[in-house]
Amino acid sequence: MVRLNKEDYAHHLIELLNKNENHLFRESFLQLHPTDQAEYCINLEKEQRQTLYHMLDPEEMANVFQALDLHEQKDIILELDQPYASEMVTHLYTDDAADLLSQLNKSEAHALLKAMDLEDANDVYELMAYPPKTAGALMTKEFISLASSHNAQQAIEQLREEAPNAETIYYLYVVNEREQLVGVVSLRDLLTAQSNEVIQNLMSSRVVSVDSVTKQEEVAKIIKKYNFLAAPVVSSDGTLLGIVTVDDVIDVLEDEATEDLGEFTAARGATDIHVSAFTAAKLRSPWIVLLMFFGLLTAGVIEQFEETLNQIILLAAFIPLLMGSAGNAGTQSLAVVVRGLALGTLEKKGLLRTLFKEFCTGMMIGFICAMTLLLIIPIFYGSFMVAVVVGISIFCSLSVATIVGATVPLIIHKLKIDPAFASGPFITTVNDILGLLIYFTIATSLLHYL
């Protein structure tokens, strides 16, 4: 058999679809990984997709559907006729169904829920009731739970039956008669055990679990820390409610990381690309305006030194350079410390040592910049004394800027206050004000030499 590459295979599939070769199409299409099926589905023309829906049964379509992005799911569900859509939704994992239904309007969601069997619908309702971005909202109900009194053979039998509907079969959770989580067995241990070994003896009873109201970042951290494929979610009385799987956690981690970009750039909570310009302006302008008010402080500082500036107008030319350099040095330190906090490598190093190191780094970079400017400014701007003022200022302000850049996130971290205030723009503004004060103080005191 000649193995086709991805593009040729897609082309081959479209031909079969257009010729309405039901049997051949299905055989080739169902060979694909659901992720590829979904990619293929979303790239079809709308009419071709209708043919696709006819060729796949709702259960097969559920596999395709689950691999789509949420906003793609929203579009596709509206293309399906009602009975087909309802049946498909019953084949979705409960977490996916809950995510989808919470995106639809009430009447659409209600119509789909009504068509589901009662138990499934209750599970979906339950998940939709958890606060967003918690373990409860992230988890799925399709887990496998064992009785501790069964033996390995019985457990494997149960597994064989339930495997097709479970989201993961690689961890098996052991519950008591009140559905409380008491242990966990990995499928690996179960397979390598003697068939008459009792689960009670196989399971690990010190099982790591998360609470249903635990924040999703916390869940992600635990799964990452323990290299888990899934983590069990329990209620306050220890009842096993569901599981969070590693693939959902990867999305959370990625989402958090790109959200951090927003925090770093005063675009906090406003980096979503799917909003209108008006909404974006509404979300983003408060940060810009707030920072502009801080900027007015810099105007105030400069105005205080109008006298100095009036005598040496050339001093104004180096304001952006000085502030830019201090800002960059400060955000470098910020990046180092934030990264250290994120990766957990900082705590172990000792905070004071880190601050001192950043200060030394700032002095060294400041020294290099000062020497460079002492060479360049006299050549291009003809004033050695201005070069001295700018040089000393850049040395001092870079040293200070690294301290500010490193200290602010540490304080934020210790006090657990809103980390937005540790973001680049705030630190830059603080450094701007300090830098200008240093600059004009030095300039004013050296005025009679200039």
Next chain:
Amino acid sequence: MVRLNKEDYAHHLIELLNKNENHLFRESFLQLHPTDQAEYCINLEKEQRQTLYHMLDPEEMANVFQALDLHEQKDIILELDQPYASEMVTHLYTDDAADLLSQLNKSEAHALLKAMDLEDANDVYELMAYPPKTAGALMTKEFISLASSHNAQQAIEQLREEAPNAETIYYLYVVNEREQLVGVVSLRDLLTAQSNEVIQNLMSSRVVSVDSVTKQEEVAKIIKKYNFLAAPVVSSDGTLLGIVTVDDVIDVLEDEATEDLGEFTAARGATDIHVSAFTAAKLRSPWIVLLMFFGLLTAGVIEQFEETLNQIILLAAFIPLLMGSAGNAGTQSLAVVVRGLALGTLEKKGLLRTLFKEFCTGMMIGFICAMTLLLIIPIFYGSFMVAVVVGISIFCSLSVATIVGATVPLIIHKLKIDPAFASGPFITTVNDILGLLIYFTIATSLLHYL
């Protein structure tokens, strides 16, 4: 049995350790998850750790060891005596052993390799030879490969035998007689299959694999996209070489995300907290100096308008405010676009539409800022005309700044050139120069009204 919390359990363990209660200690300690065992181990005093090494055999210690961070492993390995360390290393997964040995000096690494059996040592050598940050360097050799002619029952038998030494048993890779990857079976499908079903019929032959030289970010993207627990790594002729597991990939994703912070802040490749101040300065100063040279351009722009500035010295006071606001608006747009690119949501939206939207957002934010300043500047600085100049300038430069902030990363992305040039500081510098030109051009042309 009373269930102890984590602190009490640790306390209980230390007591047993101090009393040298070998049997009881082992029973309690081995109940813990390796991640917790590692945390416990690293928090002990050095002498207590020596007792721990006596109580655990090298294989048990290997489990603890694997859960440590690389820099912790480096410290611990030097505490172990040579024969114990060598035996422990033979029980590590090959990827962990390779990572560790590449951190040690040559003679230490050589001594450990010599003590390993030839096959294991060869595997470790092989992994150490791959370029860093590639699939080859990330993968482990402990995978399970099946023959396509075996049946489900035989495969499960093989699995039972090999499971204890495999890094994951949840995907089983099917190879032909030349060790080439021809298919994959999930353990789930294997368990639910009839016992006499042949692997050939169970396996999926369209298996997604990565090349040994594929970059680790690429591998992470594929595993994330397909929700894989592991991905097979093949040589150029299709030979199965190893597997990359999802837990390694999470570390890669996290590492990349925090590295992005570096790119965003001109601290590229220099956010490692474990370097000396001197090294940090050496890595970070080139960016600061390079950006300072761009800053000299802003000095040049201001100098060109010295005449204007000489007449209205108050104009200098608003330079930082204007540039700061344009910089913030530009990095907001940058964050939106970078996030869109990272999450893959941007391509589907249409690039021109995104640019236009950012432009509209910039104009709206600019308008709000301009109105605010038109109110405030006359009150605090007594000049309505300066307020008009600053107001018009902030409106224009914010509109331009969003375009620059959104366009630069898109161009970078299209041209696949070094993304460092899309980082915040570069965009801010471009916006600084444009903002100053706008400001002083408007001021100069309105000069006779001022």
